[in-house]
Amino acid sequence: MKTYRLLPLLPVLLAASASADSFELKDGSKIEGTILRTDGSDYIIEVQVTKSIKDERRIPKADVVKQVAEQKDQTEFAAIAALVPAPDLYSESEYEVASAKVQSFIKKHPNSPRKKDAQKIYDTLETELAAIKTGGVKFEGRMIPASERAPKAYGLDASIAASNLKKAGDKGEVVSALREWTKLEKDFLGSSAYRDNKDYALTLMKTHLANVTSVLSGYDARVKARQTGLQGMDQSDRVRSEQAIQEEQSAYAARVEREKADGIKWHTLDPFAKKELDEAKRSLETEIRRLTSLDTSTLQNTEAAYEEAYASITKAGAKKQEIDAAISKARGFNMPQKYIDELQKLAPATPAP
Template sequence: MKPAVALLFPALIALCPADTIRLRNGTDLEGVIVSEESDHYVALVQVTKSIRDQRKIPKADVIEIVGVKKDEVAFEAIEKLTPTPDLLGYEEYERRIEDTEEFISAHSSSKLTRDAVKILAELEEEAKVVKAGGVKFNGKMIPAEERAKKAFSLDAQIAASAVTTAGDAGNRTAALRAWSDFEKEFPTSRAFIDTKPYVIKLMKSQLAAIESELATFDKRTKERADGIERIPTKDRARTEKMIQEKSDDYLRIVEAEKKAQIRWLSLDPYHKAPMTQMKSLLEREIKRLEGLSTSSLPDGDHAWEEAWTVLQGSPTKEEAKAAITQARAARLPKEYLDRLEAKVPQ
């Protein structure tokens, strides 16, 4: 076998769909037939996920070779394009539609084409809604008209979902940063009331983690220093340099976050000051949120919908002015007030 050809075989088995080689002893081998002689096959067999083995398989031992159909392999790439995730943009819909159309065109006689057509129809229907200004959220398509009417409430729910998604994934710092942005924009939304208990629990979890790190800080730093001392002299300087570079990188990140006025700083178990700062901030925020009565907050969701409904009609100047006044009283953010005022009859 030529060396150049041999070098291509690993790539070949990685790219080609595997055949199933069924032997008379009951064994099924997954691999790629790379050549055939009069009395045997040469196959690259996937022994484990990372190990491939080239084997000569006597034809007398083979019952049948079942090839993977190209349409089945190709369909695997599009069958998970639906259901689509929330908040998918129109450009991504276009990409998914194009991929599905390519499958239908290339495999028009496949029994899977009917399923592909259903996928395409679903994608096109949703894309039409999104292009018109709608959105998918909580698994439901929300048309543009309904989205506009519930803009404040819906935007608040979307912003709140960024908090819970990051928190559920275990990224508490990202969740707290998302909460800061959310609270700044939507403090009078129902989503704020619904999300507050989650955030308090999240903050308490973060506080406990920081307190644990601080309690073991001296022991941990001493253990690291002792470990460095045990490293052979020729390698110690390199290790110390790597640790110092990592520390410098972290401090640069924290400094940049402070300049950007990010409240919730990145944390490192070997830097005490940021952890202490975040501990104090968490204690204050937990106390503030636990003492915050949401029953006295204005209903921003209702105020937006009421004002939008009034301004969508043919209101008098007095009715329009009253709607805007009500929206201001509900402490809607400037962005939403501007959108309402733009609809006031001139």
């Protein structure tokens, strides 16, 4: 079997192609690649050597008995096929970007055998986008239209917040998870999602406390080791290293200040920032004590209050007195103002006399 030599060029680090032209040679062998150029009686072909490395080969034209062109539409269809099903909580703008990609494929490949499949993907995305634009949401793999979401908006939004908490926590992103817990507690204290996730939040806090305590216990040794390392450097290297450390400390301090200004409770931690580590430890100990002693059965059932108010306001023949009383009662519960506003918008313009 004839061996076709690699050109003496450095490998090019690029992402792997999904497919390429196929070249069948006289000796029965096949090579997949893309013709870059011709050089006299030879083809210069780019081939995939490994997943991340490409190289070039020189092949005599006379040795190529058959060339099967890459099906670009098949390659590109694989990318748009991955757009459905769309992920949970996809935003309006994300749907629009996805739809535009599919539309571009259809225009670029009008005769593709995958055109019908692409059209189905486009129709699915556009249908879900229309639902999002009118107040719907995709959650737990299902599109929930506005008409279905409205009666349980408070509880549904609480479940979404709890889902964000669990996703971050399950990935080990404890600080992000605790920030999601803070949002859940602030806006949805009276929800079943809050009550159901209290123990999960406690577990996260205990895990974070153990980590912070461990980092604090090694603080002095860590600082000493860094100082020893600096002292072992020559003057110029030491100056540069000290400057880099100072820049890192300043950047960290600025980040913490931004987080505080944004009202973020659980700050980013640095193993050399003892003040923030101490503050985190105290906050965690306080929160763990509070949550451990919290009896969630004594909390107002804000979720039920919202649903009761919705039912009263939207029922057939609802009178103005009933509507006013339902909204007034809802105000007495711990729910964000936006849910009161939604209830008011749902009230009929002309109540029953």
